[in-house]
Amino acid sequence: MxxxxxxERVQGAILWYLLVLVALNLYVWITYIRSARVVxxxxxxxxxxxxxxLLRFSGKYQIGKDPRMLDSEHLIGTLFPRNYPPFAxxxxxxxLQVCAPYALLVFLAVVLGGVGVxxxxxxxxxxxxxxxxxxxxxxxxxxxxxxxxxxxxxxxxNVEGVMWIGVCLxxxxxxxxxxxxxxxxxxxxxxxxxxxxxxxxxxxxxxxxREAVLGLISAGAVTLASLLTIDRNPMRAYRHIGGxxxxxxDYVVGFRxxxxxxxxxxxxxxxxxxxxDQGKLMERVVRPNDALALQLYKVYLPLAAVIGLVTLxxxxxxxxxxxxxxxxxxxxVLPPVSGDYxxxxxxxxxxFFLIFLLQDVAAGRVPMSLGAMLCxxxxxxxxxxxxxxxxxxxxxxxxxxxALLGASITIPxxxxxxxxxxxxxxx
Numbered sequence: 001m002x003x004x005x006x007x008e009r010v011q012g013a014i015l016w017y018l019l020v021l022v023a024l025n026l027y028v029w030i031t032y033i034r035s036a037r038v039v040x041x042x043x044x045x046x047x048x049x050x051x052x053x054l055l056r057f058s059g060k061y062q063i064g065k066d067p068r069m070l071d072s073e074h075l076i077g078t079l080f081p082r083n084y085p086p087f088a089x090x091x092x093x094x095x096l097q098v099c100a101p102y103a104l105l106v107f108l109a110v111v112l113g114g115v116g117v118x119x120x121x122x123x124x125x126x127x128x129x130x131x132x133x134x135x136x137x138x139x140x141x142x143x144x145x146x147x148x149x150x151x152x153x154x155x156x157x158n159v160e161g162v163m164w165i166g167v168c169l170x171x172x173x174x175x176x177x178x179x180x181x182x183x184x185x186x187x188x189x190x191x192x193x194x195x196x197x198x199x200x201x202x203x204x205x206x207x208x209x210r211e212a213v214l215g216l217i218s219a220g221a222v223t224l225a226s227l228l229t230i231d232r233n234p235m236r237a238y239r240h241i242g243g244x245x246x247x248x249x250d251y252v253v254g255f256r257x258x259x260x261x262x263x264x265x266x267x268x269x270x271x272x273x274x275x276x277d278q279g280k281l282m283e284r285v286v287r288p289n290d291a292l293a294l295q296l297y298k299v300y301l302p303l304a305a306v307i308g309l310v311t312l313x314x315x316x317x318x319x320x321x322x323x324x325x326x327x328x329x330x331x332x333v334l335p336p337v338s339g340d341y342x343x344x345x346x347x348x349x350x351x352f353f354l355i356f357l358l359q360d361v362a363a364g365r366v367p368m369s370l371g372a373m374l375c376x377x378x379x380x381x382x383x384x385x386x387x388x389x390x391x392x393x394x395x396x397x398x399x400x401x402x403a404l405l406g407a408s409i410t411i412p413x414x415x416x417x418x419x420x421x422x423x424x425x426x427x
Contacts, residue, residue: 006266010362011339014354018139022386025146051104054095071343076393082274086226087191088159089241093230098143104157111153111161112145118168119144123349143350146383149343152260156341163192164344170199171324171348175417179203179211187215191222195331202327205345206320235309251335253294255287260399264307264339269293270395297336297388303336307405314409320418321356325349325376326406333401340394343383347405356415366419379404 084092095103123137144150153161157231166189173182183203189196197219204212224234231237250256252265254272272292287293306328315326328345332338353376360366361373382400415422 006364006367007362009368009370009373010131010357011094011133011368013377014021014133014136014139014357016374017377018135018142019140020378020381021142021147021385024382025142028386031056050155051157053349054092054104054107078152084159084241085191085194086223086230086237086241087188088193090226090229091162091192098104106354107157107161108154110165112150112167114161114168115144115150118347118351121172122354126354126358127238129358129362132356135290135359137340140351144347144385146386147347148340148386149347149384151386152340153344156260156339158339158341159192160339160341160344162195163189164347165201166192167345168348170196171352179208180214183208183211183213183215184218184411184415185215187218188222190215190219195335200325202323205316205323249288253289253292253297255293260340260394261337262333262340262343262394262401263335264304264398264402265336266338267395267398268296268300270392274294300336308334311405311409318409318413319414319420321352321413321415322408322411323351324352325413326405329401329405329408333398333405335365338385341399343397346383346401350384352415352417353413355417356413359416360414360421365416368411368415372407374408375411376404377405 079229095107099106107140108311119140123140126132126136128141150161152158153164166185169426170182170185170189173179173185183200186196186203200215203215227237229233230240256268269292276292311326311330315323318326328349331345332342335342354365357368357373361368379400383397387397
């Protein structure tokens with residue numbers, strides 16, 4: 001292959017990504033600007049839901065106010081161990097009690113500042129390559145700040161945005177061979193939401209056992225410290241943040257029309273109910289312990305297990321970038337409930353993929369067709385494009401993530417970033 005043709009293919013593929021992303025953004029924004037019905041809702045959501053994960057955090061007035069409080073049954077169930085581990089609770093309490101009345105501003109400054117730093121560092125890295133063009137920088141910053149993942153983190157003010165910073169740092173440390181720092185970063189991220197433990201598993205897969213154990217030790221230490229900040233007795237602190245939960249009945253085996261849930265199970269429930277009710281449920285409804293949802297749950301569990309095991313089998317000997325893509329897809333699509341703010345984790349393999357295209361494919365080191373590149377880039381464009389807050393678009397995002405997962409287990413991405421090109425790793 002000629003180097004110039006390789007470079008032109010890469011440039012064309014990235015341009016296709018940007019055009020699709022911008023076109024979908026313009027379509028959604030123009031549609032909502034022209035619609036008076038929702039002009040005050042998009043892109044920050046309905047006023048009753050806006051910044052709700054932070055501002056309506058359950059227990060913010062109870063925890064830490066009365067050290068004698070032993071009974072936490074009045075908490076409504078959004079706390080550990082159902083949704084938020086102790087460190088996430090400590091972060092929310094710090095924002096709401098220490099940073100008040102500027103909790104939201106501090107949160108947004110941290111999250112958007114982290115996104116800005118990551119985008120700037122990525123842009124500075126890729127602009128040194130010969131194949132770089134100006135629109136690639138536009139793609140980086142449009143995806144980072146206007147991508148649906150970031151918009152959802154901001155709209156919900158969800159602690160996932162803080163966790164993303166930890167995972168992003170861990171991935172950067174890993175790429176720079178700073179494995180101990182990577183393990184610690186992944187371990188701390190596990191204390192905010194549990195799925196970053198998969199990144200420690202990835203380190204163990206590559207025989208970084210000590211660093212993975214260091215990550216687990218870091219997670220345990222941070223969790224214990226978080227409990228101690230709530231109460232001097234860790235067991236009592238655990239009871240403070242372990243309120244009764246209706247999460248399983250209302251969200252898992254319940255039917256809720258959630259516009260921002262792209263999980264495989266939510267997609268199964270949505271399609272099942274549309275078929276059963278002939279499309280009459282396209283409105284906000286809540287049906288706890290729904291019989292159809294329970295039956296689909298029994299199908300979903302083995303299906304998710306099969307998808308996870310097949311993915312593990314297929315990517316076990318694939319290049320590391322394939323494994324990172326697969327890990328990000330699995331952690332966003334297979335949980336029974338997965339809000340769109342979880343899509344932020346996909347920004348990490350997307351950044352590595354851009355480096356791979358410019359450093360390896362455009363330079364002629366790794367052969368890759370335009371079609372193969374688009375198998376990654378077009379699903380990413382759809383995933384990161386905003387959705388017009390209607391249920392069917394979450395279903396389409398689920399399909400896009402599954403398509404991206406399929407690409408990650410079939411199209412190898414040996415990257416110089418991970419020294420795989422030099423060692424001849426191609427499958």
